[in-house]
Each structure stands twice: as C-alpha cells, then as structure tokens.
Amino acid sequence: MKTTVLKTKQRAITPIQFAVLVLMAGSTAAQAQNAATADTQKPTAAQAAAAANNSDKILEVLVTGTKRTTSLQRTPVAITALSAASLEDNHVQTLQDIVNLVPGFSATAQGDHGVMTMTMRGVGNDSAKTEYADPEVASFIDGIYSPRPEGATALLFDLEAIEVLRGPQGTLWGRNATVGAVNMQTAKPVIGKSFGTVEGGAGSYNRLGMRGAFNVPVSDSMALRFAFVNEQHDGYVDYQTMPSIPLASQRAAFIAGGGAAADFQPINTNLFLTGGMKYGAQKQSAVRLSMLWKPTSTSKWDLSYEKFADRGAPNMNLMQTPRAGQKMWSALIDTAPSIKRDSDSLRSRFETALSDDVSLAYIAGYAKFSGSQTFDGDAGVVVPTSFATGGSHREHNTNSSNYVNYSHELEVQSTGKKEVDWLLGLYYAAETNDIRFDLPIMNGTQQGTVGWQGSFIQPKETVASKAIFGQATWNLSDSLHLTGGARYTKDDRANIGGRGYGWANYPATPATVAQIPVNQNVNPWDPNSGFGPPGLNDGVYSGSKLTGLARVSYDMDKNNMWYASVSTGYKSGGLQDGGRTYAAETLTNYEFGTKHTLMDGAVKISNALFYENFKDYQFSAPVTNPDGSRTLATTSAEGAKITGFETEIAAKLTKDDKIQVSLAYTPKAKLGKLLAGSNDYVIPTCVADKTVSNCVDVTGVTMAHTPKIQMQIQYQHTIQLGNATLTPRISVHYESESNLSVFSDYFGAPDKQGAYSRTDLGLRYEGDKFYMDFFVRNVGNGNVKTSAQNGNTGGIWVAQYLPPRTFGVNAGFNF
Template structure:
C-alpha cells in the first residue's frame, strides 16, 4: 500500500509537471504586481530562484515573517507544513516530517541543522533571539549530508539577516502590542561609512506575560546585531556580524493532561502545572497510589515530598552571542567564500516540563570555519567545493529531582571536533538536462569527562557523586547525493534525486561502558517538479518522497547504571529505531488579479517504525504505562530494591510528530483606496490530522486533529512608508499540544501547549 500510494502521487506530479516550494510571493507586498514574485535562496550554496532550485524547500520572506508575527523558531511551523517545533525548558526540539530529536539535556543535539547567517549552531538551547530584521528563512526538507553535513538528517533551517547596503541611509521601526500584555519593538538602520563601507544596526525587545495561569510560557528578551560591510572593490567584500541575545522570564510551562488524571483542569483553561488547582488534582490522584513507609504509605507520595509536584519557581536566564566574518571574492572563474565564526552560549534554567524539576547550567563555546569555491553559472560543468571545520567545548551541571524517591546530578565536560570535505557537481548534458553528483566525507571525534550522582532507593536523596568517568568516540562517514534535473519548459522544472544524511553518535548520562550510541543514517528518494503557468500567475509544485531511516537514535526515560553499579532512572539514547517515511506534498499559489492571491499546500505523510524495541525503567517496579506491547520484565537491582525493566515493542507504530494529513490555506486581497492608500485583508488556516507526541504511544499523549486560523488587516500609507496592522492568531482558541510526556513514579502525563488566541496591533515605519 505504501509504495502504491507514493507511486500514484509521483504519477500525478509528473502529469502536472508540478514540487514543494516556498512562500515565494508575499501576499502582503505593499505594491501588488502582475503575477507571482520569486524569492532568491542560497540553500544550495549558490544564488538562485527558489523555483529553479531542485530541492524541497519552504522559503519565507522577511515581510511575511513580520506580517505573521514570527519571532522564534517555534512559531515558524505556522508557515512551514513539514516543520514541528517543541520548546522544552531551555531547549528547542526541531522535527521535519517526523525526523528529529527530543532535546532534553546537555547531551542532546538536534537532527535538523540550524544555521544563522551561514553559521551552524550546535546547541538546541541557542536558536533563539534571531528573528528580527531578516531577509528570509529557508526550511530545507530531507537529509542534507552533502552541502550541510553534520546533524542535518531531517533537513536544515537557514536564517538570513538583512545585510548592509553601500551609499544608503535607510531603516525601519516596528512596534507591536497585544493581549497577555505583549509588547514587542524592533528597529534597524543602515548607515553608509564612506564609499566602501556600510554599517547596519538592528535590535529587538520582547516582553509578554505567560499564557498559563502560573505565569509560564512567557517571552522576555533583548537582542542586538551589528553588521559591517567592507567592499574595497567590485570583486571582493567582507561582512562582519556580531549578535547578542539575553533571554529571561519563567520559560516554558506544562499542564496536567485531563486525559491522564481525572479532575485535572481542562486544557482550554490553560491552568499551569504548578497552579494550586493542578497540584490538588495531582494529590487527589496520588491518594490512591501506594508508597514506601518513609513516604507515609498509601496516598502520601506527593504530600510527603517523596514525589515533587511542579512549582512556580522556574526561570530562564540565557546569554547567547556570536561573531562571524564572511569574505567573498570573485576569482573570475569562481566565487570564493570563507566564513570563520565563534559562538558562545550560556543557558541557565529551571523547568518542570516533564512534571518534575530539572535545573541546568550549560556553557558552550564553538568555533567553525567553512570555505567554499563555487563556479560561475556558465559552461557545461558547474561545481561547489568546500571544507568545513567545527569544534565545541561544553560544560554543564544538570540536576533532576523527582522528589525524595529519585534524584540525578551530572556534570558533563564534552568536546566535539569535526572536519569535512565536500563537493557537488552539476553537468549540463544539454541546455535543458543536467546531472548532479555530490559527496562529503566527515571525520568527527567526541570525548567526555563526567561525574554522576544518581539516586534511587535506598540512596534517593543527595546520592554520593561518583568518580569521574571518561569516554572517547570517533566516526568516519561518507554521505552523498545523485540526481537529474530537466527543464520541461521555460518555467517548468522536473527533478529526481537520492541523498543521504547522518547524525553523529554520542554519549548519554550513564556510567560506562553502556553509555554510548552510534550514528543514525537516512536515505531519501525524491521526485519533484516546480512550475509557473498562465503568465506567471499560477504556481504548481509537487514533491514525492520516500525516506529510509536506519539506526535511528531514540531518546526516552530508561534505566541508567550509576557509579555504584545500581540502575536508576535517567535519559537514555539508543539506536533502537528503524523506520520508513513516505508521502507527497503539493503546493499551489494563484494570483488571478493584481489584488488577489490564493495559496494552498497539502502534505500527505506516512511514517512508521519498522522496528522499535526499548527497555523502559520503573523506579518502583510498578508497570509502566505504554501503548506498545510489553514482552517481558526483569528486576533491575535484584536484592536491593523493586526497580524493574519492562521490555517494550513499538514496531509498527507511526513515527512521532507525523500527522498523516496537513493542509495550509491562505488568501489575501488588496483594496486600493481613493487617497492612494491600500488596505490588505488576509487570512490563513492550518489543518492537521492526529499524531503522537512521544514514543510511549499512549493515547493521552496524542494530539487530536485540529484546525488553527489567523487573520490580519493592514492599512498602508500612500507613500508606502508606514503600515498599521490589526491581527488575530489562533482564532479558534484551540488548546493544541506540542509536547507531552509521562511523569515517572506516578505515571501521569504532562504536556506543553501551543499559543492560545492572541490579538493586537502592529505599526511599521520604513525610511
């Protein structure tokens, strides 16, 4: 059935000569023009129109980002159907079509590469505070093992800021106010510094109260960026960029799922997990749960402190900054690009997202250097050749407390070094037919020095810190791409390719030797087409894809050996998964008049784990709730306590964060007023079928099908220098889960919600 569905979709795409593309045209452009407008992208490391790029990509212009109120990666998924983003305390987990990582501690790395201004950012704590004064954002779907390399198994996100311009004084100011006492202001100014230099300064301040009753899910931060362009000749330029972001507030919160605990507040009420009403529901539930004698026996697990309820003392305190210098030189036969960069991340936070406390202090320093040589777009052979170096030093203190029954403290010192060489060739068989081949070879080493204090019974509180243990890993991996491109018409591209990607292996929190996992690999088969018809008024793009995912890194709450030799509860990552993911995506944009634009994107996604077997750990020995088949159990610490392993088989289950159907619709109409001003009315809606949020596959950790809609009304001045927008997002006020997980010991579920209905006014002035 899977192959037949894909085959039918591919045949449809070929018949229409129609791939997935981009929000290339901003429906909110201040001066509507005949036909659809293109957006220029650099996803393939060369400048090209998104409609000419033989790659599955969603590109969103800076104007569209402002109009949609996109201020972070989490909100970006409203405009990119293939993307799912989950905030988690001080980290951000990113998924593309079900491929991603649950980033829960300092060891975690995303499987979707995040790049800012051409610089790869390793830490899942760090992709924050960059969504202002942007040129565009690119979401590249599928493994990017050739041109991007490490940790781009599922794809890549490229955030591109505006660059300085020579000889021009310009800028803009944006101010926004809304409910939840939301206040946001951003500004940018471009200043010429003589004939060969220009400076661009930009900044943003965000201050919003929390969406939850206990103050969590707030947004507070300040960011600044300075960019200096030096262009001594028409052939050479250097752009120096320095950016800084300070994040504070309470951070992401949780809600007790009423499907898990009878009497828990309704999700629509957005009652936070530390709210007395939620805590009372948890205590009522725990009244029927037996505990050990020192916890007061039956019903006293929570009131005795043996199990910690969420509290209201969570916080975020992060500082992120970086510098880069991008040099570009025209050598005549090719363009040379060199990007050295340094980034620093300092993240301190306390969160209760899984229902218990985690407190993290994480410091990371990374250095990178990428050098590329891209040929001119002329001749029969075109190429991109390059080298990449990356190093990161990370130190952290991670403290997890479930109360007086289990605590874990570990302080990893991690070091990563990666070096790679890559190249991609395009050979023109004819003016219309091209062959593509590329490859990358990566050598990566990782090392750790970690001390671990993990406590279960009988030493649950303040367990002794064990002796430091070390570890070293080394990986060598070749990834590649092969494809064909054909211009079926002046504005029609058909392409097919096979590409691979990998995510490096690493460590998880446990005493050696069983504390490592191997790399994961993904091979993607893609057939697509991009088309413009009717005098550039109709765009029809199609993509069919089949992904083969092997040695999949699965993270879950399992049993980890402590330095004492006893097993206790902790985060485990194992190569337990093997899955196949296939589907189609069709994107339609239609501008029947200068004043109207329709858009529709439909994605069909069928993801399933062919093999997924894990050993789930129970501190108390009680059965662990799961939607999978339990094939057996065994004592973890015989003769010491009742802790048990439960072997589970989740093979055949759908991949997480993989709604089978996703439909995005949008429409905008521009009214031209008599005084020369314009009024733009627009709306968009996203419809998704149900999907699981966790590899436990419990029904109460599953998001039901939903629809979420936004609308806006913009008045533009006659001189196009100012605009006033009224907006409303999540009109339905749906309580949509973006993350859910089981709180161990009590075995109840907590979740994180997407933003509620928000509304406000936005004013922009351009000069």
C-alpha cells in the same frame, strides 16, 4: 469559518487539480532578494509586499539552497523560501511560528529545557535539547551551523529570508542535516544609502514589542546596519491557590504515612506561588551590528556581532483533565519559573573572485552561550495531604550550562554558467560544553523527606568535526543537467570527568544526612550528602561517514521542470551516560519533484514525492537501570521507512487576490524494531531487555509529530485606498491525528494529538511610510498538544500546548 474554507476548496477542484495546485504555497511565499546586490537599497518588507500586491504575477524568488543564487522554480531541490514580508505577515518570532508555512515540518517546545526540537518528513529527536543529543534538522544562520537550538531559534529578527530545505542536505550544508536544513539569512547593510525602520507593538497578555533597524553608509565601500528587538508578554499559566487542609487532617495523613507525631509540622503554604512571573512568559531581547565592506570590485566581507538575552519562563506541563474547579491554563506551582540565557555570536563571510571563472569564500563563526533554568517537574497534579505525604515536589534545575563553538569553512567554486558547474569545500567545527543539572524529588512538599534526587555534573564535553566535500553539475544541454556530490565527515567526541550522582536510599538514613532538595551549593561527592558513589561518564567516540548525492533534472521548457535524486544523510554517533557509545544514524532519500509556472506567472507550483529509508535511528530518553540508578540512555532503533508527498502553490487570482496552499501527505512513517524505555512515562517492567527496568516494544509505531495530512491555506485581498492599501488575510492550518512519542500506540489518546484546525486573522494598513498590522492567532482558542507524559506525575497525564488565543497590533514607520 474554518470548515467553510476547507470544504469550498474541495468542491471547487478535483483531488488531482488540488494536488497540482497545493504545491507552492510556502515556497512562493517569498520575495527573497539576492544578498549579492547589496550596492543598491533593498526594498523593506512593506515595500516588497506592496510590489507583490501591485502585480498580477507571483514575483520571482531567488534562493541559495545550492550555495548558488538561483530561481526557486529552477532549483531542483524541495525548498520553502519565506521572505521578510512573509515572516512579518505571519508574525514569525521562532521556528515554531513557521511550521504552518512549510509542509512536513514540525517544531515543538520541550518544557524542562525550554528549547525547540524539530521534525521534518517524519524524522526528529525530542531529546535534541541537551549536550548529549544532536538534531536531525540542522539550523544555520547566514550559512553558519548552530549546534544548540537555544541561540538559533530563540528570537528571529531583522531577517532577509528563511530557506527550509527538505531532504538530506549534508553534502553542501554539513553537520546533522540528516533530513533537512533551515538557513536563516539576516538582513545585510547597503552601501551608499541611509534608511531605517522602527516598529512598536502591543497585545494580549500585556504583550509589548519594539524592533528596528538602521542602515548607515560609512564610505563608498562600507556600510553598517544596526538592528534591535525586545519582545515580552505575561505567561499563559495562572497560579492556583493551595487548598486549605485542616491541621487534624494533615497530622492524621502524616502519621498514616509512617511519620512520628513528634516530627509533624503544618504545610507551609508560602511554598506555593501565587504571584510573580508566570510559566510561558516571554522576555527576550537582542541586538545585532553588521558590516559590509567591499575592498575591491570583486570582493566583499560581511561581518556581524549579535547578542541575545532571555529572562522569560519555560512552558509548563498542564493537566490534560484539570482538577474539579480549576482552569485548563492553571497549575498548583511550587517551583518558580526562570530562564537566564545569554549568547554572543560572531559571524563572518569573506568572498572574492580568484579569476573570471572561479570564486573563493571563507565562512567563519563563533558563539558563546551561558544559561540556567528552573522548572516545576511535578506540575502540581496532586495536592499534598501533609508536609511529607500525598503529593510530590519535583524540580528540574539547570544550574549552569555553558558552551563555546566555532567553525571554519572554505569554499571554492566556478562562477557563471559553464558546461560543468562545481564547488569544493573544507570544513572544521569544534565545541566545548559543560553543565550541572539537579533533580530533587521530595515527598509531599519541599519540607518533606527525600524521595529520590540526582545531580548530573559534566565539567567538559568536546566535539570536533572535520569534512571535505564537493559537488558538480554537468549541463549536458540547456535542458538536461546531471549533479553528483559527496562529503566525507570525521567526528570525534569526548566526555571528560562527567559524573552522575543518585540518592543512596539508605534503609535508615543517618542523622548527618540533610533531607533537603539538592541544589548547586550541595556537593554530592561529600560522604555526608546522602548520595552514593557516582556513575562515571568518561569516554571517547570516533566515527566517520561518506555521504553523497546523485540527481538528474530536466527543463521541459522555461516554465516546467522535473528532477529525480538519491541522497544520503548522516548524524554522528556519540556518548551517553556511563561513557558508553551509540551508533551513527543514516538516511537514504529517494525523491522525484516537479516545478511549474502557469498562467503567465500567476500560478506557481512545486511538488515532491519521496521515500526515506532510515537506519539506526537514535532514540534518547531518561531511564532507570536495573540497579536503581538513573541515566540518559540512547538506543539505536532498527530504523524507519517513510513515504510522502508535498505540494506548494501560490496563485494570484486577480491583482488584488492571492491564495497560498501547502500540503504534506505522509501515508507511511513506520519505526523499525525498538524496545523503548523512558522515565517520562509509566510503562511496564522490561523482560526482553535487561539493560533498563521498564520498556515497551514500539516496533511499527508511526513516527512522532508526523500526521498523515498537514495542510495550510492562506488567502489575502488587497483593497486600494488611494496611495495606501488595506489587506485582510486569513490562514487556516489543518492536521490529522498525530503521535506525540514512540509510546503513543501503547497509551492511545493521552499521548496523541487529535485532528485539529487553527485559524489566524490579520488586517494590514500600508501607507507611504507608515503601516499598522492587526492580528488574531488561534481564533478558536483551541488547545493543541505538542508533547505529553505521565511518568513524572504519578501516572496523571500532563501535556504542553501551543499558545492560547492571542491578539495584538504592530505599527511601524519606514524612513
């Protein structure tokens, strides 16, 4: 089925026609509505979809990517806009669910921290999951930056739209939007109307879901909206049973490994899990209370409070080649999975007209997060031969992680269309983090002796960012527009009291040292703990940068336009273990784009051709130092050079038939000079760089998660059933081969994801108020790797994968 769809498209149109057609799929997948029109009831996702189905045109999409409400097809920026209806149709819950809808975008799950890391146009950072590393793709909720991915991307619900902006967005959007920004817009209250929606769902892996939203008018100038969601399903990874090993064999292995016969003990098979929550399980819930108040005819205040809780399990590293007799989605597990995350967020936006020509907006945000997590780091790849030989017990335990961040932004801008449209702003953000991460590694099983273990304790790390920015567009005529913008950013970081403790590896371990896995009740600074003197991580960092934008756009007529731009992106430098600093990274992006509306609105196309010159790319990885200590190190690569083409198309073939196509073609994404080390991989001894024990020259490697071709085709047909509709749909995603890390060219296939396609199916019944939506995802049940490693598993290759085939149904009622 998948091959037929792709080949049919190739025979039907020429490559040039295809490049023109493929332009707009993701972009015009939206029917995003302008939040400023909140005094009338907005259509629900179902009503918006129905309106689109009853038209022979692609509906106009309004976006706010330039911090003004503009038509998508008249906005000179590469934007993909996904409406509430599109998000619902594609069963979007996390950013990983929308990557198929956005060209040149990837989001991968990284196991031991269980968070999303994002790559756009070849630039990303898989280590942007700790307090040390920031992402190159910035996440925003209602325009408020979310510095840590746990809260922003964990569970998307009750959204009005998602806008994905590609290319540097730092001038207007600020922190860490080096290569792009994702802005999630929550649904807002509506004054004067009472309405709501309730939905329930069920599916494979005992999936149960419930969500809803209620709009409550309070007065002629105020309304409230309450939204909730709960999603849960069993994990994908089954438990393997510990093989039965004769006692004689265990004793012989123990003695052969240097153990004394008097110290022998049998393997405690109860240490290996056979039940309970499985890896990959979901158990998440959230609630949001929103308020809209319009105290005057020219002012309004949006305020929301959101609480999120996660009690699920992280994804699991699985053996790429399973042991004989074992299933792919199974593992021998001796560390129970757990996630405990709680976050509270407060978001506020107040805007008012200062005059007929000038408006002011004050945007503020506050978030508090706390969490812990356990993860099986050895992945059960080797069956132990005795309680202290043969295998390895390795835990990655985040005992506690807390952060508090807040931000303030003040914007003043012109209103209406003037000869010069301008915006000025001030920004301040601050963040405080603390974390304790323990890494016990035991020989054989938990009963065995210590192989090595570490405890990384960071009591306080602070971040402060200040910025002033402005942008102006000179409308030289009704058709020709020149835009210039600049942002000056000042960043300060401090690590206060951070310590990294490593096992001392005594030649003859004193009897007073307990051979037990380190845990939060162990004080590694105790002389009898077995840990040596700690590494000191105290340090300060301060840096600043001026970034900018220059753009020209020309409206050829009301249906066609082009733009050309040069923009720069910036991500702050910072601190690493040992209190050492690392440099900021910068990106210069050259882009030419076109947008077209054809056939009286039945076809809409967006194109972007870009070249990126990336400097001082920050590569972060856990490494072993020449003295045997282990740290998280950040190295600045020389940079990278990336070229690519993106196109998105949406077309109404008939009133009842719609096709969407998106394509990203990235022929070049080459990393500059870099000697890279990482304990996640078995790599040779480093002779060119004496700062780490092991390294590989990865200069010229293709950037990770950047396939040369990434394509998505979606088709749906609407069947009219009187006052109801029945809409089957199919979505096919294709990617050519891609690297999973900077080491992929060195290791080859185990560290790559080969070319693949995945197909999703859906069938939606839409009545007057009731709807049902059936879906199957990953129809072919293919295994697609998102990350790989062999360093923590004795050279045996493991990987994390996208979910296997899932299916289910959602049913809802609008009132």
